[in-house]
Amino acid sequence: MRDPHTLGIVGAGRLGAAVARLALRAGLEVCVAGTRGPAVLADRLAREAPGARAGALSDAAACDAVVLALPLRRLRDLDPATLAGRVVIDATNHVPLWDGPVPGVAAAPSSSEYVQAHLVGARVVKTLNHLGADELEHDAAPAGTPGRRALGVAGDDPEAVRTAMALVERLGFDAVEVGPLAAGAGLEPNSAVFNGLYDREELAALFSRPVPPTPPGPPR
Numbered sequence: 565m566r567d568p569h570t571l572g573i574v575g576a577g578r579l580g581a582a583v584a585r586l587a588l589r590a591g592l593e594v595c596v597a598g599t600r601g602p603a604v605l606a607d608r609l610a611r612e613a614p615g616a617r618a619g620a621l622s623d624a625a626a627c628d629a630v631v632l633a634l635p636l637r638r639l640r641d642l643d644p645a646t647l648a649g650r651v652v653i654d655a656t657n658h659v660p661l662w663d664g665p666v667p668g669v670a671a672a673p674s675s676s677e678y679v680q681a682h683l684v685g686a687r688v689v690k691t692l693n694h695l696g697a698d699e700l701e702h703d704a705a706p707a708g709t710p711g712r713r714a715l716g717v718a719g720d721d722p723e724a725v726r727t728a729m730a731l732v733e734r735l736g737f738d739a740v741e742v743g744p745l746a747a748g749a750g751l752e753p754n755s756a757v758f759n760g761l762y763d764r765e766e767l768a769a770l771f772s773r774p775v776p777p778t779p780p781g782p783p784r
């Protein structure tokens with residue numbers, strides 16, 4: 565399993581800042597790209613994720629893995645060429661109430677397939693999307709902790725999936741491979757897994773049979 569040492573994050577909001585803090589705690593070097601100028605972003609990171617470096621999308625893309633933590637409706641801001649060949653961890657969700665209409669996203673089971681269709685050549689993996697940013701920091705625990713929370717990982721590129729699983733483990737969660745990128749639908753809003761609290765065995769068991777739908781929860 566390839567263990568990432570540097571992490572790029574696209575988006576410096578609630579999720580991006582939480583992932584940055586967690587990654588820094590885990591000893592990773594972190595570079596965050598946002599929409600604001602470098603000085604504004606650097607100032608924000610100094611307050612919210614001290615130790616994280618502010619950069620451009622190309623700086624984040626140069627890291628061992630890049631987490632997408634921007635609203636899905638803003639995906640098309642990203643130049644696919646910059647992320648081609650990179651391990652891209654899609655932590656976004658399609659939340660119609662928040663995103664508004666995103667043309668094309670409903671065409672595939674998983675919104676990560678929409679992400680992959682835009683980011684041609686990127687090695688997209690879905691994970692880190694199915695728990696709240698606050699839980700991400702609160703529930704992270706060392707490997708071997710009884711009942712450690714598990715996160716699902718879905719992707720079509722086996723090496724990229726291994727990198728994402730190594731990242732998830734390093735951040736403090738058990739990583740469970742749940743299938744190809746399309747199986748990421750089982751980690752998204754309206755799935756049983758979304759906002760659910762599962763350990764490795766429980767999460768793996770859910771994916772050994774069709775994941776039952778649950779009523780929509782509040783948007784994240």
Ligand SMILES: NC(=O)c1ccc[n+]([C@@H]2O[C@H](COP(=O)([O-])OP(=O)(O)OC[C@H]3O[C@@H](n4cnc5c(N)ncnc54)[C@H](OP(=O)(O)O)[C@@H]3O)[C@@H](O)[C@H]2O)c1
Pocket residue numbers: 574575576577578579580597598599600632633634635636638641642655656657658659692693694695696697698784
């Ligand atoms: N919050 C959670 O608990 C949570 C948990 C799991 C998954 N998610 C998913 O993560 C995604 C982000 O959620 P969030 O709660 O972190 O949203 P948020 O607090 O609104 O932050 C989104 C950030 O993305 C930035 N952004 C927008 N366009 C960008 C671009 N082109 N390049 C770089 N940065 C850009 C925004 O900057 P500006 O403000 O300058 O536009 C903002 O800082 C969503 O898809 C959400 O469903 C969220």
